[in-house]
Amino acid sequence: MPEVPFLDLTHPDFSFDSPEVAEARERSWYARTPVGIIVLRYAEVRELLHDRRLAQDGRRYMELNGITSGPVYDWFVPLILHRNGDDHVRLRRVVQKAFTPRRINELRPFMRETATALAERIAESGECDFVEAFADPLPVAVMSRLLGVPPEDYDVFHGWSTDIGLVFSLTNADVYERVERAVVELHGYVDSLIAQRRSRPEDDLLSTLVAAQQEENRLDAEELRNLVVSLVFAGHDTTRHQLGLAMVALCAHPEQWSALRDDPEPADRAVDEILRWSPAAPAVFRFALQDFDYQGLHIPAGTFVMLGSHPAHHDPRVFEGGDSFDITATRPAGHLTFGAGPHYCLGAATARAEIAEALPALASTLGTPNLAGPVSWRSPIGVYGPTSVPVRFGPSPA
Numbered sequence: 487m488p489e490v491p492f493l494d495l496t497h498p499d500f501s502f503d504s505p506e507v508a509e510a511r512e513r514s515w516y517a518r519t520p521v522g523i524i525v526l527r528y529a530e531v532r533e534l535l536h537d538r539r540l541a542q543d544g545r546r547y548m549e550l551n552g553i554t555s556g557p558v559y560d561w562f563v564p565l566i567l568h569r570n571g572d573d574h575v576r577l578r579r580v581v582q583k584a585f586t587p588r589r590i591n592e593l594r595p596f597m598r599e600t601a602t603a604l605a606e607r608i609a610e611s612g613e614c615d616f617v618e619a620f621a622d623p624l625p626v627a628v629m630s631r632l633l634g635v636p637p638e639d640y641d642v643f644h645g646w647s648t649d650i651g652l653v654f655s656l657t658n659a660d661v662y663e664r665v666e667r668a669v670v671e672l673h674g675y676v677d678s679l680i681a682q683r684r685s686r687p688e689d690d691l692l693s694t695l696v697a698a699q700q701e702e703n704r705l706d707a708e709e710l711r712n713l714v715v716s717l718v719f720a721g722h723d724t725t726r727h728q729l730g731l732a733m734v735a736l737c738a739h740p741e742q743w744s745a746l747r748d749d750p751e752p753a754d755r756a757v758d759e760i761l762r763w764s765p766a767a768p769a770v771f772r773f774a775l776q777d778f779d780y781q782g783l784h785i786p787a788g789t790f791v792m793l794g795s796h797p798a799h800h801d802p803r804v805f806e807g808g809d810s811f812d813i814t815a816t817r818p819a820g821h822l823t824f825g826a827g828p829h830y831c832l833g834a835a836t837a838r839a840e841i842a843e844a845l846p847a848l849a850s851t852l853g854t855p856n857l858a859g860p861v862s863w864r865s866p867i868g869v870y871g872p873t874s875v876p877v878r879f880g881p882s883p884a
Contacts, residue, residue, distance in 0.1 A: 524791075606851055795823055805817060
């Protein structure tokens, strides 16, 4: 029986783009890691995303990081991501009422105007840290507009949402302290916003959630606050890193930038390719709810299982030529970046819309991008992407 490959995801130099990941995928459908197993092939990742014997478990994740109490524990454990069965369905139906296609379409002009304004600001100098100048402020502005956060609070809101996103990188005390401070301060701010909407409802997502609590009695006060804080966390952090990953990919493939500028109409196809090529969630976390066997592997209850969307998206069994980045390509299978099954990402349509509005705004305003220095990266475990992307743009398109 061939030896199961080992991947050290905790090593500072680990990258899902490294040859060792591709080699491991060819040897086996899974690999062992210092914290559990990671599934590497598309068919197995897709199947296990639907498997009810695996589930997200906030309590186990916290305990894996040595955290058993405190504000971060109290916020993270009851997240909608970690609910299952009827409890999850109840909360999901409430949030779905807020994320309607109509509301997202109504946000598109704001997304487009904000993306264009940010791109025009970058054009004044022709170079920037793309994360700081574009990838950070766009999703903060969109999520703030969606929730009803006043523009004058965007900056402080941005700081909290940045720090709370580090919850999947609890590697040292300094990171934990930042997350804890963000959770506590964001809780206080959200409580004040909720109080305002109770007395003066507006046409925003927060008012919709408050009405669901007051009129329909479908969630309690703690659940309402938790949902809002979770939306801040999900709506900013993942989209910010996905936009940063998009720019890194486009800098490495300047011909794709030209294709996007010349024909911005197939932006949705470009979004799909970016999400496939370098997903901001390169692996989805699950825990085994019970002992079970899968393809000859015994998985004991409590096993930490990572479903590797990044290696799955490059699996040659499914994606012929999948190691080529091509925003014009029609792929034979869909990406798994937003998960699958009951926990399919509620904010998927919003994130897709943001990126689809951002790419044409950038390409039509700015010349071809090139990296102007080294890119700095977040840890590949959890939400992944660049924390800094220095970019210099060529002459603006005529």
